[in-house]
Amino acid sequence: MSSEQSPGTVVATGTSIADAGEQAGREATSAARTALDADRVDFCQVFADAAFDPERVLAGVRAAVDEDTAVVGCTAAGTFTEERTMDRGVAVGVVTSDSFQFDTAIASGLGENIQGTVREAARSLPDDVDYPYQSALVLHDGLSGIGERLSLAIQRRLGPHVGFAGGAASDNFRMESTPVFCGETVAEDALVLVLVSGEDRAVISVDHGHEPISEPHEVTDVDGNLVREIDGEPAFEVWKDTVRDHVSETFGLDVDSSQVDAPQLQRLMGAYEFGIDQGDGYKIRWPRTAVGESGSLRFAVDIPEGTVLRVMHGSPESQIESAGRAASEAVELADGEIAGGFVYDCACREIILQDEYPAAVDALAEVFDTPFAGFETYGELCMQMGQLSGFHNTTTVVFVFPE
Incomplete structure (x- = not known):
């Protein structure tokens, strides 16, 4: 047409x-x-x-x-x-x-x-x-x-x-x-x-307006866009450990008390995404959902094994x-x-x-x-x-x- x-x-x-x-x-x-x-x-x-x-x-x-x-x-x-x-x-x-x-x-x-x-x-x-x-x-x-x-x-x-x-x-x-x-x-x-x-x-x-708030982490077990492990640990647990204090201070929320499929937790994953260092900046990757029974994170895009990630956050400003x-x-x-x-x-x-x-x-x-x-x-x-x-x-x- x-x-x-x-x-x-x-x-x-x-x-x-x-x-x-x-x-x-x-x-x-x-x-x-x-x-x-x-x-x-x-x-x-x-x-x-x-x-x-x-x-x-x-x-x-x-x-x-x-x-x-x-x-x-x-x-x-x-x-x-x-x-x-x-x-x-x-x-x-x-x-x-x-x-x-x-x-x-x-x-x-x-x-x-x-x-x-x-x-x-x-x-x-x-x-x-x-x-x-x-x-x-x-x-x-x-x-x-x-x-x-x-x-x-x-x-x-x-x-x-x-x-x-x-x-x-x-x-x-x-x-x-x-x-x-x-x-x-x-x-x-x-x-x-x-x-x-x-x-x-x-x-x-x-x-984008994100900056890293964590040390580098390596993806160690992945299938397409399903990241099972980061640094040899369940990916979801690594994410929670990294954002726990920041979420509490910024939003007054407890990430450990949120249900895996709760809208609140899904929205927090949008606020605390991962970044891949491109040399002149970071490319952002969204952990779309958590798979609670396995401790995995399902991203919006494929994540190759060996990818080095940092947890990112950006202020409204x-x-x-x-x-x-x-x-x-x-x-x-x-x-x-x-x-x-x-x-x-x-x-x-x-x-x-x-x-x-x-x-x-x-x-x-x-x-x-x-x-x-x-x-x-x-x-x-x-x-x-x-x-x-x-x-x-x-x-x-x-x-x-x-x-």
Whole structure:
């Protein structure tokens, strides 16, 4: 599916907190289209709270755009635009442009064959385009647990010169269903690819606000994303020993008294994640759930044996500052005016920020001063030229269009 072209590069956003999914999708998209003030919509990305029926949301969105508009999206734990944040709502971003082209594809089967799913999606994208620069947007099922392998498979397929950004669909920490949307299709265990071709290169940036609070620990027993042992001890016990005092001082909670499947403990795991030293900074890894009977930790992504980890934490102030840094880097890289874009922000940051989460969105808005739509993910994708790793947690990823 390809979008047509229209004068200028303009981005607009809309939101809705209507109770019914179809109404929310239609209201948010209509508001965005009105703000766009253009004859057509080339591209539309929708982020819908997981409490809504995604098929009804998508029906409402499609009713408010053109028949040939490229539409993608996913379920979300929380949504936002430059104007508001929502615990339960729909956020939509729309683009019209004569300098960017949008081609979309969806494929299912991530759990069985990552490379095959990426290959199937990429086959639906054009081999040749009449623009000098390509980048991509990526959405995928947030419960797949294959973010790092997925980012590498996409890089191999699209090539090292195609940077990409995106996020893992989320569902308010229920860990039940995180589908993605493309065209008229809603699918789980699926991947959405958007090839963004342009006369200029879209701008991608990333930042996080975490610092280490522990000594290095080595992963000594692991199966995919299930880490059984760290330093030869049950992984869950190592995590608890490390965070116990910090959690007590910061949150006034006792990690030992929390049930393994309790929402409180799952949220603490989002506040105290692990970091991998990259030399010039840390890449964050989220221990999504604890497996109490075995003392294991199930991460949001595969963790190779021998990986050296540190437990990380970030204050609300550092999380707000990191959002502003991600926006500032994008502005610097753009080397000119920005039309607007999309933001993929980890749901774990909301755990840390709590009532201050809107301040992080405000930090983005103050730097950009242009429209953007985003959601709280179960992991962020950001792969740029020269990088060897593209999956992140508790991170802000920005994708914006130069004017």
